Each structure stands twice: as C-alpha cells, then as structure tokens.
Amino acid sequence: MASNELLQGLVEATLAGSAAILLVLVLRRPLRRAFGARAAYALWLLAPLAILATLLPAATVDVGRTQVAQALVLPPVFAAPAAPAQGGLDGSSLLLGLWLFGAAASAAWLWRTQIAFRRSLGPLLPHGDALRAQATNAGLPATLGLWHPQVVLPADFETRFDAVQQALVLAHERRHIARRDAWANAAAALLRCLFWFDPLFHLAAARMRHDQELACDADVLAAHPRQRRHYGDALLNAQLALQTAPLGCHFGFGHPLKERIAMLASSVSTTRRRAGSGVLLCMLLGGGYAAWAAQPAVPVAVPADGIAADIVLRVDEEAPRALRIVSEADKPFSLKTDAGGKHFAIAGTVSRIEHQGQPALALKMDIDEDGKRIAAPSLVVLSGKPAAVQLGSEIQAKDGSKAFKGLRLDVTLTDASASSQTLSVKPAPTKSDTLQPGQVLDESRALHPPRYPADALKEGKTGVTVLVVAIDAQGGVIDVKVERSSGDARLDVAAQEAAEKWRFNPAMKQGQPVAGKVRVPVEFAMDEPADAQVGERPARIAATMPPAYPAAAKKQGISGNVVLLVDVDARGKPTRVTIQQSSPAGVFDAAALDAVRQWRFEPALKQGQPVAGRVRVPLGFGPQGGAGNGSDFYSQPTADARGS
Incomplete structure (x- = not known):
C-alpha cells in the first residue's frame, strides 16, 4: 500500500476514534446513572469499533442507468511531459516515518513502565491461589499477566484487611480475571501507542480503567449485596496506586475514591440493566456504522487494462x-x-x-x-x-x-x-499547418460529388469522414488526409477521391490568397430512393454562405454538427427550415437556421417542371486550431454523399 494511502487511513482512523471517544466522555456518566456502571464500561467498545469500521471497504460509487442524445466531441488538450521523478522521500513518507517513531517510542515507554512495576514487587511467593509480594507496594492488590493472569497481594494483606474485606478484595480481582480486563487494558495501551499524538486516547485510557473498576465493584456488590459497608472499608484501606502497570488491574486504581464510595449507596434493577444492554447495543452498532458510512465513497476499481x-x-x-x-x-x-x-x-x-x-x-x-x-x-x-x-x-x-x-x-x-504513459507535447502548428477558413466551391462539389461505394451502400453503411485538405494559393488541392474516420475504410477512400478533384476558395491575408489547410466533413447517408425517370431530380443547394460561429461556443472551444431539413418551393426559395439533428443540442441551432434561410436552392423537377421539394443539409462546426491558440473556427456545409 502506498504511503499516502496509509497516511489517509491513519487520518480517517484518528478522526473516527476521536469522535467516538468524545461521545463516550459525554455519555458515560448519564449512562452509568441510568443503567449502571457496567453499561458505562461497555460503552468504551465504541472507540475501537469506530476505528475498525474505517478499515472495512468503503462504499463504492453506484452504477446507474440513463438516456442520451447526439455526441459533442471536445477538442483535445495535449498533456505536458511528466515531471522527472524526484529523489528522496515525499511528505507522506516523512510523516509516516515520524508516526512509526512515535509509536515505537510510546510502546517502549509503556513496556518500561510495566517492567519497572513488576521489579518493584520483588520475589513473588505462592499464597493460596494468589501470589504474595515481599513489599507493601502502593499498587497492590492487583491482577497481573495476560496469558496466565494472577492476583498479586501486598506483604501486609492480612494486617491491612480483615477476613471479610480479604474475601471481597479477592472476589474483585478474580472478577477482573473472569472478564479478561487485562486484555482490555492491553488494547487501550495499543491504541495509545498507535495514536500517541492524540491526547484524547491517553485521557480515554485513564477514564476507561476507572469505569472498569466501577464495573468490577458493581459485579462484586451484586454478588454480595449485604457487604457494602465492608467493601467500602476495604476501598479506604487500599493504598492508591500512584505507580500502576499499564496492563494490570489495580484494586486501588482511581483518585479520588469518592465516586467509588458513593456508588455503594446506589443499585440498579435487573430491568434497567437489561434496558441498558439494549441501548448499549444500539449505540455500538450505530456508532460503528456511522464511522464506516463517513468514509468517502471509493470508485469501482479499474483494472490495469x-x-x-x-x-x-x-x-x-x-x-x-x-x-x-x-x-x-x-x-x-x-x-x-x-x-x-x-x-x-x-x-x-x-x-x-x-x-x-x-x-x-x-x-x-x-x-x-x-x-x-x-x-x-x-x-x-x-x-x-x-x-x-x-x-x-x-x-x-x-x-x-x-x-x-x-x-x-x-x-x-x-x-x-x-495512466502510466507520458504524452509528448505537440508543437504549435506552423503557418503552413494552419487550418484556414475556406469552402469547397459549389460548382466543383457538384461536378465531383462523393461516390457512395456500391458494397457499402448495399450493406447500409453510413458515417462522417473528416478530411484535412491542403490547398495552394489558387485553391487547388495539394494533399488530402483523413483526420477522423467514418468507421468504414471504403467511405473514407471515397471521400478522399472526391476531395482530390475539388477546388476551394483560399483564405486571404492582407488582400492576397494564401496556401493553407481546410477541414472538410463528408457525410455518407441514406436517402429515399430517387426517381430515375428523365426530367426528374430532387431539390439541391445552389449557393451558400457560411454560418456565423456562436461566440460562446467559440470561446469554450466547442465543436459539433447540425442537420437541417429545408422545404424548398418551386422557385427555389426555402419556405421552412427545421432541425433534424443537433449535437450538442441548442448550441449551433440558431446560427445554422439563420444561415440556411439565406441560401439559394434549385427546386426539384418532376416531368421537367419545377416543384416543391426537400433538402437535407448537414453543417459542421469546429475549431480550426490555427496559430495554435484555437482562435480560428470553421463552419461550413458538410459535403454530402447520398445512397438509395
């Protein structure tokens, strides 16, 4: 896993754990008063549950369904070369190194504290099912050990406590062993090491161990309800554990003892304890789910290919x-x-x-x-x-x-x-590479229309081939290249063969014609079958003018296409112009309509007489790429090949 991913996971776990600790600190006292000390102690499970929830896979972005229209092809933006890899460590690696150092130092300090406490006890001698220390240590009685926990008693155990108190103290420590509280302390110590930089985790460890002792007191008193006074005397006789073992459970843990003594006078009914268990379960499940749901959604993983x-x-x-x-x-x-x-x-x-x-x-x-x-x-x-x-x-x-x-x-x-490949920067086009505003001469296009390949026509193949035509200062064709294929090589070849025979209006510079390049879309589309009788033909374009390129689209570098249906009367005048297809919708519609309404058409012929007809007019709009700044645009009729 990359260092930045580890760092992100650490941040998420810290936020989730801190939020859970703050919630527990606020709720532990009200929960203890309402449902007893055991419910307050169990509430501390919320912190590790919230942290573990962040390790679960986050929700993935949902895959839905939709509807669409024609396509908008945005002009390409060329990528700069990838920056060379820099030597040394990045910021996330340095932060992770600092975190590991702090975690190791915290673990070493806690371990040293544990060993120091153990050594302060001196040799331990058997005393029934417990062990007796050779010193009257302020941290005893206590339970020590994870795998084989044992009760360790002070040297003055018999003189400090009477027989009833001794039994209650041993019951308290054995309850720690039965509940495996030493493991809870070990988990708290681990969290303190992992999140050594967050003071909330250190505060939480102390408060959790205090609630642990209160919960153990409640268990002992529930088993010995008539011994509350003797249990209080035992607490007063215990020396406060000024030096404690991080993994141990100390009978005298907690200062002051006022809260533990005050709890002796209160009791919680079985009904309230059961209600508290239900409330606690809901809080733990809800808190864990909230921590998991708070993670940012992760997109569905994309395979390498x-x-x-x-x-x-x-x-x-x-x-x-x-x-x-x-x-x-x-x-x-x-x-x-x-x-x-x-x-x-x-x-x-x-x-x-x-x-x-x-x-x-x-x-x-x-x-x-x-x-x-x-x-x-x-x-x-x-x-x-x-x-x-x-x-x-x-x-x-x-x-x-x-x-x-x-x-x-x-x-x-x-x-x-x-994603791992580096794209080279494409240099700005030179003057000779600049795409010029220019149009195919109407007479030239009429003499040499694109020929629909017979086999492609039979198969019903359609598409648009975009050509880049190099022209000289006289409008003659120097070279023709396919910039974007129609998806069928036969249509592309037919478009190239037609364009090689065309003549163009060259661009003008300072009043003089200049050589350049022109982008020409050629559309191959199916028409209704034409009448082959002599004296009959469909309506067709006679004279055109280029549409004005919308300023907003020009500024954003947007290209697109508009297909118009033009109703032409017997005099060749357009009577009705409608949009058949537009991509992107609404961007170029007005410009296309305004231009085509001013065009001249040749009416359709039937039995040699002019009649009303309809013409399908495709128009292409797109950036010319001139001067490398995208400031020149073309807008012209698409050369059209018809099949029937």
Whole structure:
C-alpha cells in the first residue's frame, strides 16, 4: 500500500476514534446513572469499533442507468511531459516515518513502565491461589499477566484487611480475571501507542480503567449485596496506586475514591440493566456504522487494462446522479436507471482510437427510453477529458427564469492503461499547418460529388469522414488526409477521391490568397430512393454562405454538427427550415437556421417542371486550431454523399 494511502487511513482512523471517544466522555456518566456502571464500561467498545469500521471497504460509487442524445466531441488538450521523478522521500513518507517513531517510542515507554512495576514487587511467593509480594507496594492488590493472569497481594494483606474485606478484595480481582480486563487494558495501551499524538486516547485510557473498576465493584456488590459497608472499608484501606502497570488491574486504581464510595449507596434493577444492554447495543452498532458510512465513497476499481466512464446524469432540473461504468476496450456494457418516471437503458462499447495524432477513446451508446430507442450517440475524447451529451433545450418559465428540459450527461472516460504513459507535447502548428477558413466551391462539389461505394451502400453503411485538405494559393488541392474516420475504410477512400478533384476558395491575408489547410466533413447517408425517370431530380443547394460561429461556443472551444431539413418551393426559395439533428443540442441551432434561410436552392423537377421539394443539409462546426491558440473556427456545409 502506498504511503499516502496509509497516511489517509491513519487520518480517517484518528478522526473516527476521536469522535467516538468524545461521545463516550459525554455519555458515560448519564449512562452509568441510568443503567449502571457496567453499561458505562461497555460503552468504551465504541472507540475501537469506530476505528475498525474505517478499515472495512468503503462504499463504492453506484452504477446507474440513463438516456442520451447526439455526441459533442471536445477538442483535445495535449498533456505536458511528466515531471522527472524526484529523489528522496515525499511528505507522506516523512510523516509516516515520524508516526512509526512515535509509536515505537510510546510502546517502549509503556513496556518500561510495566517492567519497572513488576521489579518493584520483588520475589513473588505462592499464597493460596494468589501470589504474595515481599513489599507493601502502593499498587497492590492487583491482577497481573495476560496469558496466565494472577492476583498479586501486598506483604501486609492480612494486617491491612480483615477476613471479610480479604474475601471481597479477592472476589474483585478474580472478577477482573473472569472478564479478561487485562486484555482490555492491553488494547487501550495499543491504541495509545498507535495514536500517541492524540491526547484524547491517553485521557480515554485513564477514564476507561476507572469505569472498569466501577464495573468490577458493581459485579462484586451484586454478588454480595449485604457487604457494602465492608467493601467500602476495604476501598479506604487500599493504598492508591500512584505507580500502576499499564496492563494490570489495580484494586486501588482511581483518585479520588469518592465516586467509588458513593456508588455503594446506589443499585440498579435487573430491568434497567437489561434496558441498558439494549441501548448499549444500539449505540455500538450505530456508532460503528456511522464511522464506516463517513468514509468517502471509493470508485469501482479499474483494472490495469480497463476503461472507466464517470457519468453525471441530470434529468430536467433534478439533482444530478454520479455513475461509473468499468469496462474493457471493445467489450459491450449496459446499465439501467429510472428517472423522471421513465425507465432508461444504455448499452454500448468503448474503443481505443487515434484522434488528431493522439490516443483517444471512442464511446458508442444506444439509448432506450421505456423500451424504445431514442438516440445512438458517439463520443470521441482524450482520456481524463470531459465531454457532454444532452437531449433537450432550455425553456423559459412563467417567472422569466430559464430551466433545462431534457437529459444531460457529463462524461469523463479514463483509460487505465494510459495512466502510466507520458504524452509528448505537440508543437504549435506552423503557418503552413494552419487550418484556414475556406469552402469547397459549389460548382466543383457538384461536378465531383462523393461516390457512395456500391458494397457499402448495399450493406447500409453510413458515417462522417473528416478530411484535412491542403490547398495552394489558387485553391487547388495539394494533399488530402483523413483526420477522423467514418468507421468504414471504403467511405473514407471515397471521400478522399472526391476531395482530390475539388477546388476551394483560399483564405486571404492582407488582400492576397494564401496556401493553407481546410477541414472538410463528408457525410455518407441514406436517402429515399430517387426517381430515375428523365426530367426528374430532387431539390439541391445552389449557393451558400457560411454560418456565423456562436461566440460562446467559440470561446469554450466547442465543436459539433447540425442537420437541417429545408422545404424548398418551386422557385427555389426555402419556405421552412427545421432541425433534424443537433449535437450538442441548442448550441449551433440558431446560427445554422439563420444561415440556411439565406441560401439559394434549385427546386426539384418532376416531368421537367419545377416543384416543391426537400433538402437535407448537414453543417459542421469546429475549431480550426490555427496559430495554435484555437482562435480560428470553421463552419461550413458538410459535403454530402447520398445512397438509395
């Protein structure tokens, strides 16, 4: 176990033990008055129970279930190189070393005290079933020994106590042996050594031994109820144990004797003692559970090659729920939950991929609500970096306040296998690497649309391939690379082949066109079967303008996609524009709608005549990464391949 984990466990045990001791110190006297001395003595069990409770496994983070929507892919944040390991001991190791030294010194001191007391007694001679010391020691009579405890009497035992008192003293010490009180004293000494730095444990040991003697007095008086006066005289004749053995039980322990003498005049009925036992049991169980429950919840352990998904689920304005999924790469997982009166089920997989030259994680999910599929989002994020998924939007209440209506997931994926790896810093892109704001020329895209591979079309494969296209100052294509795969190599190749034939509007700098790079998403999607008759075609885009990138999304570096459905009349004018799909919901919707409403379209043709039709328009929004500061963004229509 690491030194910081040991130190954390020590702190938790100290807090739990100290809290239990304070509680016992407050309750011991009221409990003794109500239920007798034995109940007060037994209450000291609460301290070790609280400490032991912290050693039990803490509660793990619950795994629940949920609902989702489209995916938000956050831009990667590159990690700095790991700092080189520093020589020497860290702070936690030094503190643990100090603690061990203090514990060893405390144990040595207590052992020395025990040995010194034993040596002060001199030779011990048999005296019936007890032992007699050769000295009139102030700590006698007493019970000494753990494995074979024996009563040790002072040399003047017969002269100091009369016959009745002698019998009562021996009954007292034998009761210590029967109850194994020496072991309780040994446990108290062990706790004093382990928690030598906490004065409460030293105070508790003295108070516990006083309650121990009171409980033993109560047992003896219960067996000899008519001998209270003689027992009081025996207490007065006993010399107070100014020097005691840490593991011994001394008849004269405790100063002053007033409390022990006063107890002789009181008695507790059998009914009250039984009630006290029930109250004590509840207090011990409740205190132990409270100490265990106070430990911070421990997340489900992640195997060395596993992947953890920490999810915070919010439904409408309800309180969030923290969930955790632990899975292996490419192995299916599932979880379920009830929220807002509905039942949600999520099934999916997490895969290790490469994203923009960095190791990343891809999370694919299928979301069911009351048994019906409502979404199939995908996330691509770096290990340990947060992402968000939401389905719904903000609504305005009657009082003017805004509230979210729907479901939101904040997801953080952590790859345990990558925790020990060091990621190198990716240098800021040079001028030639800067992704420029630019668009595919409409005429070029119309002449060379992406061709849907026949076999992929037959299999119903769909997806979005994100390309990075290097262009020269004239808008010609120099190189095309796949930045993010659609998940099907055939679609990626088709997208590359089409992009190599396109021409672009290059970016301008100081009024002059310059070379650069452009990010182009290419979507492959299924359409309704097209009519192959001559003179018929669907409506299509004629002229576009780029949407404005929302300032808030730009500031936060958020990227996403919006898919619009545009109703076009026979004149090519958009009459109705609606959102079919949005990720993240509500972030880019307004910008997309404002832009597309100003586009020009070619109407659909039927029997050679223009008629009303519908166009599906996918738009991509994302950071360009220019100048290495994330200040340049693109927002442009996605090149579209249709299959039917």
